[in-house]
Amino acid sequence: MTNQLYGPVDDVTWQAGYPDDHPPRVGFLTDTSVCIGCKACEVACKEWNLVPEEGMDLLGTSYDNTGDLGANTWRHVAFIEKAAPRRELVDLGMPGNGPPGGAPGDGSAGLSAAPPGGQETEEPGRDMQWLMMSDVCKHCTHAACLDVCPTGSLFRTEFGTVVVQEDICNGCGYCVPACPYGVLDVRPDDGRAWKCTLCYDRLSDGMEPACAKACPTDSIQFGPLDELRERGQQRVEELRGAGVEEARLYGESPDDGVGGDGAFFLLLDEPEVYGLPPDPVVTTRDLPSMWKHAAAAGLTAAATVIAAFVGSRR
Structure with missing residues (x-):
């Protein structure tokens, strides 16, 4: 017996016994164009969920000291450095250090090249630029981790999110290779799997997840998925209208290989640049x-x- 059914995103039978009167499916839209790399989301996630720290790991890759998602890193702010053609400054609609008297969205504040950030390189007409992204579990519609879990430790909540019950997890590790995004991991000290719960306890009390609450630029936006998709499409149109042709949404489509993600992203480059698979596929589709x-x-x-x-x- 499987604990999820493959069907449309709005199908109320995501799993056996899913109630007809469930609340709207919720999730994240992470707008990387306004991420400033402050890591407030990482800190808030660790503090609220009591996620253990792993010490200061200086990886030698700019300011990225966490490296990747894992059992003890449920939010990971990636710093990607790349040389890109110099562009005219554009207003990304975010708070910034614009000219005196400038205000967000008026063409003076939040000015940046596209992609944002940068410093001159030795190559004429090119800048070294930073792309920043706060990565997290995608809470897939067709979640392979649910299919392979033998104990029912992984389950889909009434909000459409995917959660691990650590008291039921037996540490088999089947979910780790099943995840197409490489999100799930086990803690060496206890052998159990851990990942983002989308702050299930906070959702149950009508609060937004800690990472979204702490984000100072609203790079991490929380809400019903249908609303977030519309908001993301509007944002892409705004950025392309401002000359950022690389702007795109990733993971929002119900027609992709995992039926759409519960946490999707507005990117300023190809998914591979951010370490994301270009065409994710539910790994249990051929079972x-x-x-x-x-x-x-x-x-x-x-x-x-x-x-x-x-x-x-x-």
Whole structure:
């Protein structure tokens, strides 16, 4: 018996027993164009969820001291450095140090090249620029981790999010390779799997997740997914209208390989630049056909053995 059903995003039968009167599915829209890399989301996530710290790990990759998502890093602010053609300054609609008297959104504050940030390089006409993104579990519509969990530790909540119950997890680790985004991980000290819960306890009390609450630029936006998709599309149009042709949404489409994500992103470059798979696919999609082929092969082998035994008796 599987604990999720593959169907439309708005299908109320995401899992067995999913209530008809469920609240709207909620999630994150992370707008990387206004991320300033402050790591307030990382700190808020650790403080609220009591996520252990792993010490100061100086990776030698600019200011990224956490490196990647993991059992003890549920929010990870990535710093990507790249050389890009110099652009005219554009207003990204964010608070910034514009000319005196400037205000956000009036063409003077939040001025930046596209992508934002940068310093001159030795190459004429090119700047070294930073792309920043606060990464998190995607809370997939078709979540392979749910399919492979043998204990029911992983479950889908009434908000459409995916949560690990640590008191039920047996540490088998099947969910780790099943995740197409490499989000899930186990803690070496106890062997159990851990990841973002989208602050399930806060949602149950009508509060927004800690990371979104702490974000000073509203780079992390929380709300009903349908509203976030519309907001994201509008934001992409604004950025492209301002000359940022690379702006795009990632993970919002119900037609992608995981049925759409519950946490999607507005990016300023190709997904691979941010370490995201360009075409994520639910890793358990072929399990039904694999079991059918395995069953057919088993029956064929059994029939061959029986026929050989009968033939030898004759």
